[in-house]
Amino acid sequence: DTGVSQDPRHKITKRGQNVTFRCDPISEHNRLYWYRQTLGQGPEFLTYFQNEAQLEKSRLLSDRFSAERPKGSFSTLEIQRTEQGDSAMYLCASSLDRVANTGELFFGEGSRLTVL
Amino acid sequence: AQSVAQPEDQVNVAEGNPLTVKCTYSVSGNPYLFWYVQYPNRGLQFLLKYITGDNLVKGSYGFEAEFNKSQTSFHLKKPSALVSDSALYFCAVRGMNRDDKIIFGKGTRLHILP
Helix, strand or coil: CCCCEEECCEEEECCCCCEEEEEECCCCCCEEEEEEECCCCCCEEEEEEECCEEEEECCCCCCCEEEECCCCCCEEEEECCCCHHHCEEEEEEEECEECCEECCCEECCCEEEEEC | CCEEECCCCEEEEECCCCEEECCEEECCCCEEEEEEEECCCCCEEEEEEECCCCCEEECHHHCEEEEECCCCEEEEEECCCCHHHCEEEEEEEEECCCCCCCEECCCEEEEEEC
């Protein structure tokens, strides 16, 4: 399977614990996004990378959230000191972006977080 | 700042009838526009995109969308709806600046009635 893969698919944790999600994009894709989706809502932008550079992080995102893409390939999203309001589906997507053109996003199946 | 509006939470259409799912956007300069579909318990799937050129864009599963610059709209259409089209549909936009990101609307649930 050469699509976007996310791990773990499901994570149940207790409030206050740290969690980390991993995303492996399609190999030649230079752009990688993280979104958060709650039931019946659209994907909410969290952050994105162009290769290894983090271009923007949502101003709505607290300092408990951090993301990396160390070698411009896979990415991790860490949430520290989780709160119940962090419960959501965390989506990763990648695309091939070129000058004067933009590729569509390819999404993974998501990582569902439940904070008890 | 970029924004996307999908004014309808839900659209109901009888099978065989034409369908329209509305989307309007706000972005500096010219937009890149996208439609995605999400079936229950599945990831988002790309349907179609507008980059430049012909205002009518054709995509997967018989869907098409019309870009209207003066109305800043990008409505999704299909001439004849199928029950299997029932799903959640998302419109998305990004600007043409190199660092612009893709943002999504809140979604419209499409119900095709048999």
